[in-house]
Amino acid sequence: MAATDVTAELSVPGAIRHHGGGSRASAHDHHTEGDELSVDGEHDRPVAGRDFYKGHGLGNDYLVVEEGTAWRVTATAVPRLCHRNEGVGSDGVVFVHRGTQPPFRLRGFNPDGSEFERSGNGLRIVASHLFRTGRVGSEPFEVELGGDRIRMQVHGADGRGEYDISVHMGTAGVGAEAVHALPEVVVGEGRIELDPVGVLLAVLVSVGNPHCVVFGEGEPWRSLDRADLDRLGPALTAHPAFTQGINVQLARILATDRIEFQVWERGVGHTTASGTSACAVAVAAVASGRLPPGEKTLEMEGGTLRVRVDEDLGVVLRGPVRAVCDGELDAGFSRGLGGGRLPSPEEG
Ligand SMILES: N[C@@H](CCC[C@H](N)C(=O)O)C(=O)O
Numbered sequence: 439m440a441a442t443d444v445t446a447e448l449s450v451p452g453a454i455r456h457h458g459g460g461s462r463a464s465a466h467d468h469h470t471e472g473d474e475l476s477v478d479g480e481h482d483r484p485v486a487g488r489d490f491y492k493g494h495g496l497g498n499d500y501l502v503v504e505e506g507t508a509w510r511v512t513a514t515a516v517p518r519l520c521h522r523n524e525g526v527g528s529d530g531v532v533f534v535h536r537g538t539q540p541p542f543r544l545r546g547f548n549p550d551g552s553e554f555e556r557s558g559n560g561l562r563i564v565a566s567h568l569f570r571t572g573r574v575g576s577e578p579f580e581v582e583l584g585g586d587r588i589r590m591q592v593h594g595a596d597g598r599g600e601y602d603i604s605v606h607m608g609t610a611g612v613g614a615e616a617v618h619a620l621p622e623v624v625v626g627e628g629r630i631e632l633d634p635v636g637v638l639l640a641v642l643v644s645v646g647n648p649h650c651v652v653f654g655e656g657e658p659w660r661s662l663d664r665a666d667l668d669r670l671g672p673a674l675t676a677h678p679a680f681t682q683g684i685n686v687q688l689a690r691i692l693a694t695d696r697i698e699f700q701v702w703e704r705g706v707g708h709t710t711a712s713g714t715s716a717c718a719v720a721v722a723a724v725a726s727g728r729l730p731p732g733e734k735t736l737e738m739e740g741g742t743l744r745v746r747v748d749e750d751l752g753v754v755l756r757g758p759v760r761a762v763c764d765g766e767l768d769a770g771f772s773r774g775l776g777g778g779r780l781p782s783p784e785e786g
Pocket residue numbers: 498529530548553554555556557558559560647648685703704705706709711712713714715
């Protein structure tokens with residue numbers, strides 16, 4: 439596919455609009471039995487227990503919580519839990535519905551409280567948790583997230599808390615429609631203007647969640663300056679054309695099989711790594727004709743992930759996960775998150 443087929447010309451306003459995330463959150467309709475206590479009217483949000491596990495993929499850290507009765511995973515509770523000083527601290531939360539057998543049903547939340555459809559690191563961190571708690575072994579298994587079945591595998595565990603885990607992301611979608619962008623996003627060749635931010639050329643990719651990949655073939659993007667990310671990330675993720683928000687990557691091709699990039703995540707901000715972003719950047723390079731399909735190394739601030747992109751844009755992500763800790767929320771802190779309920783007699 440030629441570069442002109444997949445690139446979108448975006449007019450980037452200087453003003454930053456905060457994305458509410460409401461529409462994608464309401465797409466889910468999971469209900470927990472006995473969830474009669476509502477917080478902020480968020481009836482569809484699940485109720486979790488006080489236990490948590492924390493892991494990270496190249497510094498992109500997630501808390502894994504499981505179905506329980508202590509607190510409801512609302513848009514107000516999640517930011518408190520993810521808060522770096524006043525909570526446990528993380529780049530997101532993955533909730534695991536009760537169940538001992540695959541497919542495990544999951545939901546994912548950003549630190550701003552919005553719900554996401556996919557997270558490469560969040561999924562792999564859940565896999566490490568399922569492995570260490572004996573619910574999966576080294577054979578492939580499936581989970582459900584964002585309405586999709588996803589296949590994962592724990593290839594290795596070094597016994598010191600490091601895991602080697604892959605995720606089959608399915609087939610990527612490319613273009614404005616794939617990321618639910620409004621028609622005012624014009625498809626065609628464009629030019630990147632840095633100062634003041636005007637028009638830039640992007641490749642829009644969905645790997646379950648939406649991404650906007652900007653390649654910096656010319657100056658001054660070659661340096662992947664953090665200041666560019668801090669300026670463009672918030673402006674693009676809140677761009678009115680992206681009805682569901684977007685994750686933003688500034689990328690630079692280093693070799694046929696190596697790309698480096700930095701990421702600004704929807705609902706989070708700057709992160710040191712992102713699994714779905716790594717997939718989106720690799721797909722963008724292939725779909726725009728910049729690189730051939732195949733195995734790529736994606737270099738981020740936090741380290742590297744491997745991504746395989748097939749001819750048909752099927753994507754597999756693989757890399758390390760590190761276990762950090764597990765623990766239990768303080769009873770008072772958890773009560774403050776709100777939305778808990780008394781356990782039924784069967785739950786104890
Ligand atoms: N860090 C993640 C992506 C998490 C979701 C993202 N913020 C979104 O809203 O789509 C990853 O590793 O993929």
